[in-house]
Amino acid sequence: MSIKPLQGGAETAGFGVGIGCGDPTPPLLGEGSNSLQNSGVEFSQNVETPMSTSVKMDRRAFLKGMGGIALALPVLDAMGAEVTGQIPRRFCALYTANGMSLPKSEHGINDWSWFPTAERNGEFVFGKSTEPLSPFRKQLSFMGGLQHPSGLKADPHICSDMWLTGAPLHNPKPGTFNSVGLDQVVALHTKQYCRQPSLVLSIDAGTGFLSRTGTISYSLEGRPIPAENSPRRVFERLFRGDRSSLQSQRDSLQRRIKLVDAVVESARSLDRQLGSSDRERMDQYLTSLNEVESRLIASERWIDVPLKKQDYSHLNLDATSEGEPAEYYRNMFDLVALAFDADITRSVAFMLNREDGMGISDTFPLKLGLSKTHHNLSHATDKDGQMQFAKYDLFLSQQVAHFLQSLTRYQDRNGSVLDNTIVLFGSGASTTHNPQNLPTLIAGGANMGLKHGTYWRKEETRMSNVYVSILRSLGVEQESFADSTGTLNGSIFSRT
Numbered sequence: 412m413s414i415k416p417l418q419g420g421a422e423t424a425g426f427g428v429g430i431g432c433g434d435p436t437p438p439l440l441g442e443g444s445n446s447l448q449n450s451g452v453e454f455s456q457n458v459e460t461p462m463s464t465s466v467k468m469d470r471r472a473f474l475k476g477m478g479g480i481a482l483a484l485p486v487l488d489a490m491g492a493e494v495t496g497q498i499p500r501r502f503c504a505l506y507t508a509n510g511m512s513l514p515k516s517e518h519g520i521n522d523w524s525w526f527p528t529a530e531r532n533g534e535f536v537f538g539k540s541t542e543p544l545s546p547f548r549k550q551l552s553f554m555g556g557l558q559h560p561s562g563l564k565a566d567p568h569i570c571s572d573m574w575l576t577g578a579p580l581h582n583p584k585p586g587t588f589n590s591v592g593l594d595q596v597v598a599l600h601t602k603q604y605c606r607q608p609s610l611v612l613s614i615d616a617g618t619g620f621l622s623r624t625g626t627i628s629y630s631l632e633g634r635p636i637p638a639e640n641s642p643r644r645v646f647e648r649l650f651r652g653d654r655s656s657l658q659s660q661r662d663s664l665q666r667r668i669k670l671v672d673a674v675v676e677s678a679r680s681l682d683r684q685l686g687s688s689d690r691e692r693m694d695q696y697l698t699s700l701n702e703v704e705s706r707l708i709a710s711e712r713w714i715d716v717p718l719k720k721q722d723y724s725h726l727n728l729d730a731t732s733e734g735e736p737a738e739y740y741r742n743m744f745d746l747v748a749l750a751f752d753a754d755i756t757r758s759v760a761f762m763l764n765r766e767d768g769m770g771i772s773d774t775f776p777l778k779l780g781l782s783k784t785h786h787n788l789s790h791a792t793d794k795d796g797q798m799q800f801a802k803y804d805l806f807l808s809q810q811v812a813h814f815l816q817s818l819t820r821y822q823d824r825n826g827s828v829l830d831n832t833i834v835l836f837g838s839g840a841s842t843t844h845n846p847q848n849l850p851t852l853i854a855g856g857a858n859m860g861l862k863h864g865t866y867w868r869k870e871e872t873r874m875s876n877v878y879v880s881i882l883r884s885l886g887v888e889q890e891s892f893a894d895s896t897g898t899l900n901g902s903i904f905s906r907t
Contacts, residue, residue, distance in 0.1 A: 497604075498823050498824060498825050498831055498858070499601075499604070499605070499751075499754050499757055499823070499831060500601070500757065500831055500832075500833075500859060500884075500885045500886055501751050501757045501758070501759075501828070501831060501832040501833070502593075502594065502597045502757065502758050502759070502832070502833050502835070502881065502885060503747065503751075503758075503759040503760075503761070503832060503833070503834045503835070504575055504593065504594050504627065504759070504760045504761070504835045505761050505763060505811065505814075505834065505835065505836040505837075506571060506574055506575075506627045506760075506761070506762045506763060506764075506837065506838065506839070507763045507764045507807055507836075507837070507838050508571060508762075508763075508764040508765050508766040508767075508772075508785070508786075508838065508839075509764065509766065509785055509786055509788075509789035509838070509840065510789055510838050510839075510840040510841050510842040510843065510844070510845065510850060511525035511526075511540075511804050511838060511841070511842060511850040512524065512525055512540060512797055512798075512800040512801035512803075512804050512842065513525060513526060513841060513842045513850075514794075514797040514798070514801065515792070515797070518793075518794040518797060519794075520794065520797065520798055520801070521538075522538055522539050523538055523539050523540055523797075523798060523801035524538045524540070524801075525538060525540055525541060525801070525804050525850050526538070526553060526555055526848075526850065526866070527541075527553060527866045534548075534864065535553065535865070535866040538801075539801070539805065540801040540802070540804035540805045540808060541804070541805075541808045542805070542808070543805070543808045543809045543811075543812040544808050544811065544812050544815070544852075546812070546816075547812070547815050547819075547854060548863075548864050549863055549864045550815070550819075550829060550854055550855060550857065550863050551815075551852055551853065551854035551855075551863050551864075552852070552853055552854075552861075552863045552864065552865045552866065552867055552903045553851070553852055553865075553866040553867070553868075554837075554851040554852070554853060554867050554868070554877065554902075554903075555848060555851075555866065555867065555868030555869075556848055556868045556869045556870040556871060556872045557848070557849045557851050557872050557873075557874045557877060558846060558847045558848065558849055558871060558872070558873070558874060559573055559574075559577045559839075559846065559849075559873070559874050559875070559893075559894075560873060560894055561573060561577065561578065561579040561580060561581060561894065562839070562846035562847075563846055563847070564579075564581040564582075565579075565580045565581040565846075566580075566581075567840060567844035567845075567846060568623070568766055568767050568844070569621070569624075570766065570838075570839025570840050570844070570846055571624050571627055571762070571765070571766050571839050572589060572621075572624050572629075573589070573839065574627055574837075574838075574839040575592035575593045575594060575627050575628065575629070575760065575878075576589050576590045576591065576592050576593075576629055576633070576893060577590075577873075577874060577875040577878070577892070577893030577894055577895075578590040578633065578893060579894075587632070587633050588621070588633060589629045589633035589634070589635070590629065590633045590893065591629055591630065591631045591632075591633060592627065592628050592629040592630075592760065593835075593878045593881065593882075593892065594609055594611075594627075594628050594758045594759070594760040595609060595628060595629065595630060595631065595636070595758070596882065596887065596889065596892070597609075597757065597758040597882070597885060597887065598756075598757075598758040599631070600885075600886075600887045601757040601758060601885075604754070604757065605754050605755055605756050605757050606649075606713045606716075606754075606755045606756070607648075607649065607750070607755050607756040608756065608757075608758065609628070609756060609758040609759070609760070610639075610645075610649075610747065610750060610756045610758070610759045610760075611626060611628040611636050611637070611638045611639065611759075611760050612638055612639055612640065612645070612743060612747070612759065612760065612761040612762070613625050613626050613627075613638030613639070613640055613761070613762040613765075614640060614732055614762060614763060614764060614765065614770055614771065614772040615638075615640055615732070615765060615769075615770040615771065615772075616637070616638060616639055616640040616641070617637050617638065618635040618636070618637050618638070619635070619765065619769065619770075623765065623766060623767060623769045624762075624765070624766075625638060625762070625765060625769075625770065626638040626760075626762060627760050627762045628760040638760075638762060640732060641731070642726070642727070642728045642729075642730050642731075642739075642742045642743060642746060643728040643729065645743070645746050646723075646726065646728050646746060649746065649749075649750050649755050649756075650718065650723070650749075650753075650755075718753055718755075719752070719753040719754070721749055721752065721753060723749070725745065726742055726745055726746070727742050728742070730742040732771050732772065733771060735778070736772075736775045736778055736779065736806070737806070737809070737810065740763070740810040740813075741810065741813050743761065744810065744813060744814040744817060745817060747759050747761065747814070748814065748817035748818055748820075748821060748828070751818065751821070751828050751832060752821040752828055763807065763810075764785060766786075766839075767786060768784060768785070768786035768787070772785065773785045773786055775803070775806075776788060776799070776803045779802075779803070779806055781799045781802060781803060782795075782799055783796070783799065785803060788800040788803060789842065789843060789844075790843055811836055811852075814834075815829060815834065815854055815855075818832055818834070818855065825858055826857065826858055829854070829855040829857075830855065830856070830857040830858045831855075831856075831858050831859070832855045832856065833853065833854075833855050833856040833859065833861070833881055833884060833885065834853065834854040834855045835851070835852075835853055835881065836851070836852045836853075836854070837849055837850050837851035837852060838850050847871075848870075849874060851874075851877070853877075853881075853903065856884055859884040859885065859886075859906075860884060860904065860905035860906050861884060861903050861904060861905070862903050862905060863903060865903060867902050867903055872899070873894065873895060873896060875891075875892050875893040875894050875895035876895050876896060876897055876898060876899050877899050878892045878893070878895065879891060879892050879895045879897070879898050879899075880898045880899040880902070880904040880906070880907070881904075883898060883904070883906040883907070884904055884905075884906050
């Protein structure tokens with residue numbers, strides 16, 4: 412086995428959580444404090460003099476074993492201070508279904524519009540439904556006029572499927588449906604630097620189904636990545652991994668893989684007898700296995716690296732989506748903030764609500780004392796209904812404000828975690844399944860050149876151009892994403 416620089420960047424290694432690559436398990440470093448020496452690794456570059464006790468490795472170093480399998484290494488001290496001293500750049504996508512309340516002018520409640528409708532002293536005025544976010548004025552911006560061009564042609568109920576992908580779901584490529592999500596592109600470029608390349612969360616666990624998805628994250632192959640919804644399971648996965656539990660999970664996984672391999676072989680021989688829904692379910696199951704396997708591989712690589720010491724006493728791991736909504740959301744957000752602070756992951760996608768009345772969160776407005784479910788409120792055209800819809804937006808703003816406050820409280824060496832994180836919050840429809848003028852808020856990223864405190868808007872702007880600008884800000888030099896035509900010039904982004 413040898414260590415070499417990975418040409419073209421770490422992203423070509425192809426291992427990581429949630430990216431659904433299905434790569435075979437690569438050889439791993441040996442256990443113990445001297446695992447590099449014990450593994451028989453050859454250092455083929457930047458070796459210091461024999462008198463030196465350290466080895467200098469390229470930041471794009473990877474392990475190469477039998478059969479040409481390559482595995483990107485985590486960041487190691489041997490890579491030098493210029494690598495280990497780099498401040499993490501993070502991304503978090505937060506999705507809410509059914510759009511936001513944008514009341515009709517004739518009802519006289521414009522001050523409850525999610526988008527700002529007034530200015531004072533040259534600055535936008537927060538509406539009543541977004542007032543909880545006002546302490547972060549200089550750290551966030553509203554973005555108006557955005558849309559996915561393909562969203563205008565697709566079933567409006569699949570807007571959550573395409574929110575992070577921009578895929579032409581009305582006319583997918585043969586043999587595919589969706590394409591890779593923005594969070595997974597970020598994970599692809601950051602996975603070698605953290606324990607878990609990505610974290611996929613949702614109000615309901617799993618993937619849901621076509622047009623009623625339960626996840627907003629899609630793999631490199633465009634397959635839905637199963638989401639987690641239990642605070643306790645998220646905590647155990649992120650903060651409580653050990654060798655014995657990992658080995659138990661791996662043994663179980665290997666048994667499942669062998670069983671699935673046998674099923675797949677049988678399925679191929681009986682392909683003509685399987686309906687499309689059966690094949691789709693099989694693909695989703697295989698994607699789930701790939702995701703779990705990749706996550707275990709990543710965890711094993713970091714097993715000897717201690718976690719940052721943190722205070723978990725404020726967490727309520729028994730909170731569930733069936734209980735009090737604010738308690739559930741805040742615990743999930745606290746887990747994300749802790750994961751960012753400890754640099755466990757740098758890419759998170761969290762689906763707060765599902766489309767078209769699906770899932771338990773549709774009942775949250777009722778639990779909050781409002782008169783109708785979330786989906787029903789989104790269709791309201793009367794003054795009272797639109798007001799109640801806006802009050803649920805207010806509730807969501809309170810939860811997002813809690814999250815931003817948590818990211819502000821945790822500190823990196825050059826500022827807060829929020830300063831080094833780009834938070835994307837929005838929906839795949841403006842209101843009543845309208846795929847234009849998508850409600851979008853971007854927060855954080857001050858240390859990545861984002862200039863906030865504005866309500867930026869330009870009609871018929873491609874959402875994918877925003878995504879390219881986000882990637883550039885994160886240091887991912889990607890020329891295009893989905894149907895993009897460039898970056899978002901003259902906006903909050905300084906990198907073009």
